[in-house]
Amino acid sequence: MTALEVQGLDKSFGGLRVTSNVDLAIEPGERRLIIGPNGAGKTTLFNLITGELRPDRGTVRLFERDITRVPSRRRAHLGIARTYQIITLFPGETLLRNVVLSLLGLSRMRWNPVGRLERQTALIEHAHAALARVGLDHLAGRRLAQTAYGERRRVEIAMALAQAPKVLLLDEPFAGLSIDERRDVRELLAAIPREVTIVMIEHDMDVALDFAERITVLHFGEVVIEGTRAEVVAHPRTREIYLGE
Amino acid sequence: MNISLLLAANSIAFGGLLFLLSAGFALIFGLMRIPNLTHGSLFMLGAYFGVSLIALGMSFWPAAILAAFGVAAFGGLVERLLLRRLPGNELAQVLVTLGLSFMIADACLMWWGGDPISIETPRALRGATFIAGLGFPTYRIAVIVVAVAFAAALWGLLDRTRLGAMIRAGVDAPEMARVVGIRVSRLFTIVFCLGAGLAGFAGVIGGPILSVYPGLDQDMLPLALVVVILGGSGSLIGSVIGSFVVGFLYNFGQAMLPELAYVVLFLPMLVVLVLRPQGLFGRAAP
Amino acid sequence: MKRLALAAALVLLATVPFWIGNSYYTNIAAQILLYAVFALGLNVLVGYAGLVSLGHAGLFGIAAYAGALFINAGAGHLLAILGALGVTLVASAAFAVLALRGTGLGFVMITVALGQIVWGVAYRWISITNGDNGVSVATRPAPFGLSLATAPGFYWATLIVFLVTLGAIAVFAASPFGTGLRGTRDQPRRMNALGYNVWLIRFLSFLFSGLWSGVAGMLFLYYNQFVSPQVVALTSSAEVLLMVISGGTGTLLGPIAGAALVVIMKNVASAYIERWNFVLGAIFVAIVIFMPEGLVPGSVRFWRWTRAWLRPRASRPVPVIAPAPQPKKRA
Numbered sequence: 001m002t003a004l005e006v007q008g009l010d011k012s013f014g015g016l017r018v019t020s021n022v023d024l025a026i027e028p029g030e031r032r033l034i035i036g037p038n039g040a041g042k043t044t045l046f047n048l049i050t051g052e053l054r055p056d057r058g059t060v061r062l063f064e065r066d067i068t069r070v071p072s073r074r075r076a077h078l079g080i081a082r083t084y085q086i087i088t089l090f091p092g093e094t095l096l097r098n099v100v101l102s103l104l105g106l107s108r109m110r111w112n113p114v115g116r117l118e119r120q121t122a123l124i125e126h127a128h129a130a131l132a133r134v135g136l137d138h139l140a141g142r143r144l145a146q147t148a149y150g151e152r153r154r155v156e157i158a159m160a161l162a163q164a165p166k167v168l169l170l171d172e173p174f175a176g177l178s179i180d181e182r183r184d185v186r187e188l189l190a191a192i193p194r195e196v197t198i199v200m201i202e203h204d205m206d207v208a209l210d211f212a213e214r215i216t217v218l219h220f221g222e223v224v225i226e227g228t229r230a231e232v233v234a235h236p237r238t239r240e241i242y243l244g245e
Numbered sequence: 246m247n248i249s250l251l252l253a254a255n256s257i258a259f260g261g262l263l264f265l266l267s268a269g270f271a272l273i274f275g276l277m278r279i280p281n282l283t284h285g286s287l288f289m290l291g292a293y294f295g296v297s298l299i300a301l302g303m304s305f306w307p308a309a310i311l312a313a314f315g316v317a318a319f320g321g322l323v324e325r326l327l328l329r330r331l332p333g334n335e336l337a338q339v340l341v342t343l344g345l346s347f348m349i350a351d352a353c354l355m356w357w358g359g360d361p362i363s364i365e366t367p368r369a370l371r372g373a374t375f376i377a378g379l380g381f382p383t384y385r386i387a388v389i390v391v392a393v394a395f396a397a398a399l400w401g402l403l404d405r406t407r408l409g410a411m412i413r414a415g416v417d418a419p420e421m422a423r424v425v426g427i428r429v430s431r432l433f434t435i436v437f438c439l440g441a442g443l444a445g446f447a448g449v450i451g452g453p454i455l456s457v458y459p460g461l462d463q464d465m466l467p468l469a470l471v472v473v474i475l476g477g478s479g480s481l482i483g484s485v486i487g488s489f490v491v492g493f494l495y496n497f498g499q500a501m502l503p504e505l506a507y508v509v510l511f512l513p514m515l516v517v518l519v520l521r522p523q524g525l526f527g528r529a530a531p
Numbered sequence: 532m533k534r535l536a537l538a539a540a541l542v543l544l545a546t547v548p549f550w551i552g553n554s555y556y557t558n559i560a561a562q563i564l565l566y567a568v569f570a571l572g573l574n575v576l577v578g579y580a581g582l583v584s585l586g587h588a589g590l591f592g593i594a595a596y597a598g599a600l601f602i603n604a605g606a607g608h609l610l611a612i613l614g615a616l617g618v619t620l621v622a623s624a625a626f627a628v629l630a631l632r633g634t635g636l637g638f639v640m641i642t643v644a645l646g647q648i649v650w651g652v653a654y655r656w657i658s659i660t661n662g663d664n665g666v667s668v669a670t671r672p673a674p675f676g677l678s679l680a681t682a683p684g685f686y687w688a689t690l691i692v693f694l695v696t697l698g699a700i701a702v703f704a705a706s707p708f709g710t711g712l713r714g715t716r717d718q719p720r721r722m723n724a725l726g727y728n729v730w731l732i733r734f735l736s737f738l739f740s741g742l743w744s745g746v747a748g749m750l751f752l753y754y755n756q757f758v759s760p761q762v763v764a765l766t767s768s769a770e771v772l773l774m775v776i777s778g779g780t781g782t783l784l785g786p787i788a789g790a791a792l793v794v795i796m797k798n799v800a801s802a803y804i805e806r807w808n809f810v811l812g813a814i815f816v817a818i819v820i821f822m823p824e825g826l827v828p829g830s831v832r833f834w835r836w837t838r839a840w841l842r843p844r845a846s847r848p849v850p851v852i853a854p855a856p857q858p859k860k861r862a
Contacts, residue, residue: 050724076726088721090714101714104707105725113708280640330820335636336583340819343769347812355806467647507651515644519632
């Protein structure tokens, strides 16, 4: 049984074919890297998987279940979590509150208009634990706007992990990070247990290389190369695509 | 049947007047992406300017033109001093135009008083003209002619001149226009002046038909809104068609369903807004 | 410290009829409170949901008209109030379904269209609404036999309603639902990805907001014992929006301060300044341009700036490149 499977996925905007007959099969626990030059359609693919975009053709399956028609807000409940290329968190709220919001999204409690959020101790402890997991619990009370970019990236990952996802989609998690920050994130990702299947988009191959087990290369919306890390790195077409830029 | 014909003729004339009012609104909306909520009060301001100029002895048409320039200048000030301070923040700009509309309306009340003032139909255009044995008020026919003339002139401006090309570029592809070097902010000022001037001119032209009174702005603004929403923003043909549709809806609605006159007018607008939420306001969602 | 201030405020509010002078001022105080209810309700949408409505006077007016019509048809006050609120909720649902088709400016314009339709019906459907002549209501309610016909009596009733409103909205804001609502204001796309049903959250909040507008509408009806189409005009929607914006949308105090500002200006200032609408418009423009976050936060910012400026040179912090927001030190 595959964890995440995509078949014949197509998406066009006006005359532009952004995703072209994409097939993808990701095994449970796998670490898949999706790379490709800018404009290859990587983020669009993610948006199709999470349901923010509707495909023109094709199916998306999560653990064999067809979720193509499932609205995007339900997919979080089915076990998909994602991060974004540009960090879109809640700058006016504290780090703790940011994580609480992501936990609340999956809880029945989000419909409660009378209880005090501050009093939901279980939720808050859970949030603290999630922050601790990425080493940021000591900043729990700080406003997001007053943290460094690298810290925000880790908060975002904490929020995604707090959702206890089965499939985690990371969209360029290393973008904009310093060398130290990249090392922190790399360690974080390495520590994620195998219950979570991870798919990562990266633009820069060097950065994500040791993370990947299998690599899919996208170009102009199509899958052009796919295989193990060694295979893809050695493939002449890979160099062509990147050096040709 | 005579009454229907008369209503129809009045509707066409009213449509012509609405076109003069709405064309400016549509241009401003298409280029600057804001519904200019001062537009009704600019119409009224122009009408009041016309009243004063005529009272000073000027004859009708020169007064109308001078009033138009006056309102255009005022519009320019508004754009440069106020709207420019909120670049890109369309919601704030709309709120500013709303606040301004209150200020202008009250200022007019202060200066010209609360009684309705009528503008006399220019002498040459009084009376009726007979077409196919039926008499139509000459002035209304003149309004239609003026509206058509302006429509042609605007079309010429947009289609044949460099300024027009820049405006069309700004409406259709604003980011591209900037990249290509079009000074979009200066264009905004020009278009706002143009729109304001048209509204002011329309106010004077409408004087003999509607007269000038406090509250005229609140009567006219919603009509301009409906025209642009039905006809599409930034589209000249859309404004023409929309103006006549609204002219007819308004007049026939008042005559046949007086109790639901406004509903007849706003329901289509609501329907269009609801069915095409992205197409009209704001840029397409990312 | 905060508790003490709140208690003091409560005492002040409760004793208003005794220290404020005469019944004219008591009435103004009652007006401030009733518009504060309206503004607090609108702020649920504008401040917490990030949805600006220019049609809320429509809901306010629907409640007042419905109440008036029920009362004049013979219903008792309690039934009329419940009926009016019920009608308002239905109308709010209709408004919400239509307006939520748009976002940002589209939402605003749809609310404008809806407000205009309500106004058109109020103005033209004379057989029901009496058009420009309006509808009068002969009496105010007398709950538990206590008369609300006097200024102090009505004031205290309004105060109680205001406190209930304030409490309800404060609870709402601090709740998980309220926090989620603010999340949809800041990052609707992210909230969707986190599993929230953004449309439904906004819809329910619209209903909540409409409910309080309806409550305010009934208070208005009983205060004036009269309702006319002017109540649902665009200027009325603009006025309540001004109350919310001028006070500050992020807080509970903001809409209350805004309501006080607008009502005082309207009633008291208009004795000295002839043209109220001009001033209203000018304040609107000034606030949108210079203090977009509203008077309450803006004043706080201004106060901090003044204090920093007044500090002797030596201890004034030297700004580096751009002043970063200082982390707040709590006492």
